[in-house]
Structure formats: structure tokens, C-alpha cells
Amino acid sequence: MNRTMKAAVIREAGGPDVLKLERLPVPTPKRGEVLIRVKAFGLNRSELFTRQGHSPNVQFPRVLGIEATGLVEAAPGGEFEPGDVVATAMGGLGRAFDGSYAEYTLVPVSQVKKLDTRLAWEVLGAIPEMLPTAWGSLFKSLRLQEGDTILIRGGTTSVGLAAAALAKRHGAVVAATTRDPAREETLRRNGADQVFIDNGALAPQIREVFPCGVNKVLELIGTNTLLDSLQSARAGGVVCMTGMVGNSWSLADFSPMSAIPTAVNLTTYAGGSEDFMRTPLQDFVELIEAGEYSPHIGKTFSLDEIVEAHRCMERNQAGGKIVVLA
Template structure:
């Protein structure tokens, strides 16, 4: 099979196209023929040797994909050859930058009719993360005001739509006027270009937009110094959900920014959630059905061939993409 492999940690240049033996599904496993693989920041961390479960090279990155079931291992009865599926696997290797991948059956979800494989390949990480954080952790309702940071990212555009569908008021934050305006197209009532505001002014603007009350929910997809601002932007009894630290910097927290408000800090990390028993299939099925029904729009910005994974990672590193980046593996 064709694959993209990492033989040493480093920058995008270490993503090397190779030919490898076809994998074989063992007991409890499914062999998936990959049509498309999503490109995520987790993949970049794996490539750089910064991902907490990456293991050592040689390895294949890629934690989400969509394709066709090519074979099932012993004991797998809920899946059949030929079914269209999406797969999520940030726990074990190999990854999905390949024509074939072996995946535990419990990490494979059958797709509904009407959902394309390219769009499906983007759901298991960014969309599922936004879905779980807003519905299961923050429990967003129509009464809430929700701040979404990095709202033009994959998680951000998903979160804006999921929150808006509940009837909540959404305030979308992005790092340029163009990205903020684009995020507003997904249902945000207010947009904020954070590049135009010094740090404290961002907090003041959120408080102004909420008549001084602060937000009910802040979805912090940035981390680092932004997390401290999130604590100041949340209101009484509010919830701050932390699900990333793309800033790769420490967060300095003043407990006086949240405990007097009886605010809650909720952490989310998808891989560890699965390790500790979360089965994502029910959530992914519901999410996929809503996308197939047209309730949500999945923005795919860039699609590049598998062999050009390096270019995909360079695009991701620019932090200028609007929507998801996808590797096209095969036309299935």
C-alpha cells in the first residue's frame, strides 16, 4: 500500500511517501480502505514528537479518516465488507495517512446516506470535539451566550454551528477581520477580530457585548495566555471549557478570576476520554446524520493528494486556513 511515514521527528519535511506491506485485520479489528484522511494539529504534534501517545518512529500519522470496510477480523459482527465508514484512532498505530488501516471495531462508525467521504473524514476529531464539549460538558441551551475562540478553525466553525442550532447567542472570535467575518457566516450573532484588541480590551469587549454579565460558556480552543482571558470573560455560574493549547505556552491563572463567580473549568482531551471508557460512536452517528440532513455545513478548504502531506502540514502551520484540510487518498 501507499502511505506517508515519519522516520524521524521534525518539520513537515519528515513526511515521506513510502510503499508498505498491506496490514491485516486481527480479532476485533476492521481493515478500512481509506478514501480521505483529515489533517489535524494532533498530526503535527505526532510529526514533531510532541504528542503524548505518539510512540517512536517509524510511524504513520493520521487520527481520523473515512473509507470503505475492506475486511473484518474474527469476532466483528456489527460491520460488513463494503460499508462506508469513518474511523477515529488517536490511541493505537498505524494511522490514516495510508491506503489501508487496521482499526479496532469500536472506533469505526457507519455513515448515513448523503454524507460524502471527504466531509466524513473531518468529523471524528474537530466536529466530535466541539459536539462533546458543548453538549455533554457545557450543556449549552438556548438561554446561553457562548464565546467561541479561534472560530475560523475546524473546531471553531463546528462549535459556532452546534451552539447556534440550540438557539444560543454565539460570539465568534478570530485573529483577523476576514476570518472573523467568515466565522460569522456559520450563525454567530457577534464577531470579534481579536487582532484589533489588546489582551485586556478583548475581555472588556466581551463584557460590553454581554452588558457586563460575561458569557455563560467560553470554549477555549487556544490555551496559553488566552485561557486567563477566558476566565475573566465568563460570567456568574458560567463554564469555561479548555480543549487545546495551540499556543504551546503555559497558562497563568488567577483564581480570583473565577472562584468568586462560582464558575466551572471543564477540561477535554479526546484521546484520554476514549482511554477512560468513552465510546464515540453514538455521538458520531448523530452528528453524521445531522450533517447529512443539511443541519450543519462542513467547510473543507484544502484537499491535497496523500503524497503531498508535507504541503498540507505547511498549510496547517500557517494558521491561515479556513476550515479543514484533507488528504485525498483514493476515489472510492
């Protein structure tokens, strides 16, 4: 008798209600694949965009979810033992093939990391995409160095808070932004030396504190604030666009010669399964266990509450990473 599992399936683009709980067959793994019993996963803005119909390469029906943590159910190639605690992210998960919004997910063995930990699932579920995104943005795209000044635009996002903590540990001077003055203390607890209240035109404020501009800018809002962030960087500095909290993918009438200041570098970070596998997740887990770093979790939901979880994400009401327990 074939086993079935609960999964949130999207068959057409639309609002949160298009995510429907269904019963699907539990996938059967073959060599080179790992069947994971999903225990927790974080929500991501890219999943919101896909649900809204802004990911033309994603074919429906689809089970969304680009990251997962859980227990190995089976690995026919012997790369993992049943019961191993693992994490996975990217590499087509939830886009080219069914993802983590389910009780089980089937992924290539090449994008699964074993973790030695007893952290609670709601904590583990927050990190597979968040920490690699922060780490990759800082050290791959921005090439952050000790002593750098870095502006994190969108500082109260889950990636922003993680990036601030990592940058501070690396010896950088950290400035972070928020639109809500009440969030200043949260930013400072997570490593921000300087907090700016973001009114959309931040560059003049930055120049008051850092007259020459900052060395590095991590842009997590997106195209809505990118041009202003470019004006915040000093000559020779780097701006990395990683996030799109502002829900805008492109710039109208983009003129590079006028938009990008002389000698300021613009790059991006998208991440992928190779970047995920290179990220020292086990080191992060040990930092969390030692109490030296705490991922900022906003709200947790059950898989049965996936529609409400997406509503929360769409309204920016979580105040941190949204984690779903499967």
C-alpha cells in the same frame, strides 16, 4: 504474495519534511479488528505537535493520523460487511498504533462507526474528529443549555465553526472571535450572533456587550488566551479548554487563586474513542445531506501532498478543515 500500501511514515521529529512516503505491508486483521481502505482523513493540530516531537508517549517510527473515513476491506468478526462506509477516530489511532496517513488502517472494531451516506469523501473526511470534538465540548464539558450565552474563542477554526453552528441550533446566543475582520461574515454564516475581533485582551470587549460575562466559553486557542477567557465568564459560568491553536501546552507560574475568578469553573475536553462512538455522526451526516449544516472545509490535498498539507496547517493558511484524500 503480500500486498503493500502507500503510507506517510515519520521516523524522527522535525518539520513537515520528516513525513516520508514509503511502501508498507497491508495489515492483516484478526477478530476484533477492522481493516479500512482509507478514502479521506482530516488533519489535526495534535498530529502537528506529535510531528514536532511534543508527544513523548508516541514512539517512532509511526504512521500518524487520529481519524479516518473509508470502506471496510475486512472485518473477520463479521461486525461489518466489505464495502461498508465507516468512520473512526481516537482510541490510540496514529499514536499507540499506526493511523490514517496511509491507504489502509487497522483499528479495533469498538471504535468504528458505520455511516449510511453518499456524501463526497472530502466532506466525510472532515467530520470524524471535528464534529465529535465540537459536540463533546459543548454538551459533555460545557453542558450547554438553550438560552445560554457562549463565547467561542478561536471561532474560525474548523471546530469553532462547527461548534457555533451546533450551539445556534441548540438555542444558544453565540459569540465568536477572529483576529481577521474579513472573517466576520464567515462567522455570522455559521451561527455567530456577535463577532469580536480578538486582540488578545478580549474580556473588556465581552463585558461591554455582556456586562455580567457569558455563561460558557469554549477556548480553542489554548493557554495563550485562557486567562483572558476566564475573565470573560460570569459567576457560575464554565470555561472549557479544548484547542491549542496557539501552540502552547502549559502556563508558566500558574496561580489558580488569581487566574480563576470566584465561582467560575474551568474544565477541559480531550475526547476519546468512547466519546467518538457516542456522538450522533449519522444525524450530522443527514443534516449535511439536507443542506442544514455544511462543514467548513479549507483545503484538500492528496496523500502524495502530505508534506505540503502539514506546511499549510503549520502556517494556519487553510481557512477551515484540511482534508487529505488517500
